[in-house]
Amino acid sequence: MTRVYSHPDPSITHLVQNALRSAGIDAVVQGERHGAAMGEVPPIAAWSEVWVGDGAALEAARAVVAEVTREPAETPSPWTCALCGETVEGQFGACWSCGNPQPEG
Ligand SMILES: [Zn+2]
Known part of the structure; x- marks a missing residue:
């Protein structure tokens, strides 16, 4: 498994996860904290992460992540x-x- 994306807001990582699954890539979200735990841990520890399997899916996953997270304007x-x-x-x-x-x- 390889981490392809991380973000402090779990709704963003789930957005990426959904995009990956739409592209046929099995992605899992790890590291997210729920409810009261937010704010009690250092911000970096609360970051949620998107992981995908290694191999052919990894390159495709990186392309999807780049597309989803692309900045709207240069x-x-x-x-x-x-x-x-x-x-x-x-x-x-x-x-x-x-x-x-x-x-x-
Ligand atoms: Zn001037």
Whole structure:
């Protein structure tokens, strides 16, 4: 068995598990805690995990996991402010230093 995914929210790991089973891959969720145990253990210990069998299913499972957990949008690339020359992270529409708006295009 190999772990292909882990997440602190068991509903997310079950989402991945369901997607794997829909693809014909036998997946099991391990490590989830129930009810009162949440909050009493270090967060990392409460993470639930999705495990699949080794072999051919593993490659297929990784592809399914990548598809299910794919980020909805790519992170925009950084841009340089024309006024002050600062480098601004792509998700910001204006310069963090001087407030100059990002040029179109
Ligand atoms: Zn600027």
